[in-house]
Amino acid sequence: xxxxxxxxxxxxxxxxxxxxxxxxxxxxxxxxxxxxxxxxxxxxxxxxxxxxxxxxxxxxxxxxxxxxxxxxxxxxxxxxxxxxxxxxxxxxxxxxxxxxxxxxxxxxxxxxxxxxxxxxxxxxxxxxxxxxxxxxxxxxxxxxxxxxxxxxxxxxxxxxxxxxxxxxxxxxxxxxxxxxxxxxxxxxxxxxxxxxxxxxxxxxxxxxxxxxxxxxxxxxxxxxxxxxxxxxxxxxxxxxxxxxxxxxxxxxxxxxxxxxxxxxxxxxxxxxxxxxxxxxxxxxxxxxxxxxxxxxxxxxxxxxxxxxxxxxxxxxxxxxxxxxxxxxxxxxxxxxxxxxxxxxxxxxxxxxxxxxxxxxxxxxxxxxxxxxxxxxxx
Amino acid sequence: xxxxxxxxxxxxxxxxxxxxxxxxxxxxxxxxxxxxxxxxxxxxxxxxxxxxxxxxxxxxxxxxxxxxxxxxxxxxxxxxxxxxxxxxxxxxxxxxxxxxxxxxxxxxxxxxxxxxxxxxxxxxxxxxxxxxxxxxxxxxxxxxxxxxxxxxxxxxxxxxxxxxxxxxxxxxxxxxxxxxxxxxxxxxx
Numbered sequence: 001x002x003x004x005x006x007x008x009x010x011x012x013x014x015x016x017x018x019x020x021x022x023x024x025x026x027x028x029x030x031x032x033x034x035x036x037x038x039x040x041x042x043x044x045x046x047x048x049x050x051x052x053x054x055x056x057x058x059x060x061x062x063x064x065x066x067x068x069x070x071x072x073x074x075x076x077x078x079x080x081x082x083x084x085x086x087x088x089x090x091x092x093x094x095x096x097x098x099x100x101x102x103x104x105x106x107x108x109x110x111x112x113x114x115x116x117x118x119x120x121x122x123x124x125x126x127x128x129x130x131x132x133x134x135x136x137x138x139x140x141x142x143x144x145x146x147x148x149x150x151x152x153x154x155x156x157x158x159x160x161x162x163x164x165x166x167x168x169x170x171x172x173x174x175x176x177x178x179x180x181x182x183x184x185x186x187x188x189x190x191x192x193x194x195x196x197x198x199x200x201x202x203x204x205x206x207x208x209x210x211x212x213x214x215x216x217x218x219x220x221x222x223x224x225x226x227x228x229x230x231x232x233x234x235x236x237x238x239x240x241x242x243x244x245x246x247x248x249x250x251x252x253x254x255x256x257x258x259x260x261x262x263x264x265x266x267x268x269x270x271x272x273x274x275x276x277x278x279x280x281x282x283x284x285x286x287x288x289x290x291x292x293x294x295x296x297x298x299x300x301x302x303x304x305x306x307x308x309x310x311x312x313x314x315x316x317x318x319x320x321x322x323x324x325x326x327x328x329x330x331x332x333x334x335x336x337x338x339x340x341x342x343x344x345x346x347x348x349x350x351x352x353x354x355x356x357x358x359x360x361x362x363x364x365x366x367x368x369x370x371x372x373x374x375x376x377x378x
Numbered sequence: 379x380x381x382x383x384x385x386x387x388x389x390x391x392x393x394x395x396x397x398x399x400x401x402x403x404x405x406x407x408x409x410x411x412x413x414x415x416x417x418x419x420x421x422x423x424x425x426x427x428x429x430x431x432x433x434x435x436x437x438x439x440x441x442x443x444x445x446x447x448x449x450x451x452x453x454x455x456x457x458x459x460x461x462x463x464x465x466x467x468x469x470x471x472x473x474x475x476x477x478x479x480x481x482x483x484x485x486x487x488x489x490x491x492x493x494x495x496x497x498x499x500x501x502x503x504x505x506x507x508x509x510x511x512x513x514x515x516x517x518x519x520x521x522x523x524x525x526x527x528x529x530x531x532x533x534x535x536x537x538x539x540x541x542x543x544x545x546x547x548x549x550x551x552x553x554x555x556x557x558x559x560x561x562x563x564x565x566x567x
Contacts, residue, residue: 008498009526125413136523143526147412147499159411213453309459320442323456 002105005116005131007146012139015108016076020087022130023068025100028089029153030069030130032060033160035084040161047162060085073133075140084134086145086160089118090127090153097123104130106142116144126152129159187322198316198348205283205348206317208341210234212296213276214310228301228308232277235293235369236260239343243369246279249299250376261285262292281341283316283348290343293353293367296326297335297360305336312338314350324352333358337367398543400470400510403483403533404463407521408501416457417500418488420556421465423449424563426480431564433477438565439467440556448473449481456488458500468510469536471543480537482548482563483507485521486556490529498526505533507545517547525551530559 003011022030031049036042045056048071053062059077063070073085089102096102097120106114118130128148134141149155187196198205212232233247238259246254246262256263261282281292296310310326326336333356342349357363361373395401405421422440425447427433439446441454448470455464469481485505487495497503503521508514517534525531528551535546552559560567 006496006527007494008496010498010523129412143498145499147410147414150413155413311456313454321454 002112003114005114005142005144007119007144009116010141010143011114012141013075013106013133014113016074016140017108018073018075018113018133019107020071020073020131020133021068021103021105021107022070022087022089023101023103024089025067025102026091026098027067028091028096028099028102030064030087030089032062032071033086033088034060034078034082035086035160036081037083038161039084039159042161075133082135084132086132087130088127088148088156089130090156094126095123095150096120096125096128096148102128102130104144106133114142116142118144118146123148124150126150127156129156187320188324194352196322196350197344198319198350205286208281208283208348209315210279210281210294211276211313211315212278212310213313214308228304229299230296230308230310231299232279232294232296232312233264234262234279234295235291235364235367235371236262237290237292237369239288239290243371245371248277256280256282259288261289286343286348287346289341291340293337293340293369295335295337295363303332303334314339314341316348322350324354326354335359335363337363340367395509395514395516395545398509398511398516399472400468401516401536402463402508402510403467403469403505404508405465405485405505406463407458407503409458409460411501415489415493415495417495417503418456419458419465419500419503420454420486420488421451421467421505422484422486422556422560423451423467423469424482424484424560424565425449425474425478426482426563427477428479430480435566437478438560438563447475447478463506471536480535482535483533484530484556484559485533486530486559488556490555496527496529497521497531498523505531507534516545519547519549525549527553529553530555532559 005011029049031047033041034046034055041047048055048060048062050064057077059074061072071087089096091099099120102118102120104116104118105112116131118128125148129145131142131144134143212230214230231248233245235243235245237243242259244260245252246260246264248264254260254263263280265278265280279294296312305326312324312326314322324338335357337353337355337357339350339352342351355366357366364371403421405419407417407419410417420441424432425437432438436443437446439449439451444451444453450468452466452468458464490496500522504518505521506518507516509516519525519533530552532548532550534548536543537546557567
């Protein structure tokens with residue numbers, strides 16, 4: 001009996017001498033990677049392809065016939081450290097969509113145990129991980145993976161540890177429009193949808209909270225670990241022309257009930273606090289506010305936005321949170337203007353800025369606030 | 379000793395953690411290393427009164443409504459970046475109002491349908507319940523393995539029984555996402 005696996009699905013194998021067969025609708029390079037702890041290769045012989053048809057202990061063997069590639073795998077003879085064997089397909093030009101189909105099966109003798117076809121329609125990848133044989137609780141299983149890389153063989157190889165891998169920047173999802181009743185959507189400000197207007201409730205906007213959250217990635221890399229202290233702050237301008245700064249640096253924590261109607265609730269020095277730092281903006285006094293420009297800066301530690309893994313989320317009562325990620329930062333500049341809340345005829349308009357600067361005075365100059373700056377510490 | 383559950387598995391809280399007063403529900407997964415839309419898993423809780431329905435929409439604790447009486451969602455993780463639990467919901471039993479009979483814990487994939495995702499495509503996805511006092515794991519579901527073709531599941535329920543709280547592992551998978559799940563419990567979505 002053949003088990004059919006959709007992408008994501010897995011099944012246990014009932015045999016140890018198996019043949020994984022990959023048939024494509026056009027020319028593709030089909031390869032296999034023998035993987036150890038952490039899903040990485042160790043030596044050149046772990047990579048089996050048309051240029052290296054059998055590995056050192058003869059446990060994986062490559063056989064090609066036109067657009068069909070077979071891998072004979074002896075699971076019970078594999079080194080005990082082997083955790084996975086992954087199978088991939090790459091194309092030289094265009095994307096895998098041009099192949100038309102990728103059919104994958106796992107066979108034992110004349111019997112097809114598993115059929116795990118990979119959908120290719122409208123795909124943007126040049127390289128795909130088709131599936132993987134993997135060991136779980138002492139049992140070999142096969143999973144239909146069907147995921148890959150737009151960049152082709154290089155990111156695929158890096159994924160399996162052939163070169164030093166860099167974490168890709170997470171791609172924020174496109175912002176769905178808000179809906180009535182309970183809102184299941186999340187709004188992400190991106191380059192393509194840089195602003196959103198908050199819906200006014202009767203009586204005012206209530207408490208508008210802006211949260212900065214960051215995590216220290218635990219990394220035992222070549223460069224050691226660094227500690228980063230990230231601060232949130234804002235410039236506030238009232239309708240009467242008064243302006244000020246709210247931030248931990250200089251102990252300017254602001255005030256919620258009185259001008260500037262913005263308060264910083266605390267200072268998280270390490271990123272370990274579970275909910276980070278909050279700015280509270282008194283939305284019921286919005287009529288008195290003209291603009292709030294929210295920024296974050298690296299108070300201590302190396303400038304590395306990728307490592308800080310920071311996000312800023314704006315919460316207003318009854319509205320979906322508005323989020324923006326700070327992982328694409330400029331490596332040299334320690335300050336980021338995140339967003340501004342502008343009083344647009346009494347409405348709160350949130351605009352994404354996402355610009356990076358060398359410090360407060362440069363940021364000030366860019367957005368024309370006209371403060372006078374001197375160095376300070378906490 | 380944690381009980382690793384697979385589909386339809388069951389665990390009795392009175393046996394596993396008879397003295398538990400606070401628990402955490404932890405959801406974890408690995409961030410996506412391949413190209414494509416991120417995997418965004420969400421944990422949520424339904425605080426249920428009579429007839430297995432929420433008393434009001436405020437009883438649906440999720441990424442847009444983080445706090446209820448006795449229940450706190452510590453925040454939305456959009457990518458699974460980081461080790462361990464990526465989303466945590468804490469429950470303090472004594473603070474849960476008396477007319478809440480049951481707490482149902484759910485895990486869903488955000489926009490699973492449009493992103494064409496299921497639990498099996500996410501690496502190392504799990505949901506677990508932990509006794510907060512001693513960090514003992516009481517039950518765990520391995521979503522990537524055992525719920526691989528699903529996009530939503532009811533993990534389990536904490537319910538009142540003769541003046542004590544009990545946990546029932548439900549492990550019921552669904553394919554329709556958070557919306558229908560919430561509607562099922564009487565939330566006005």
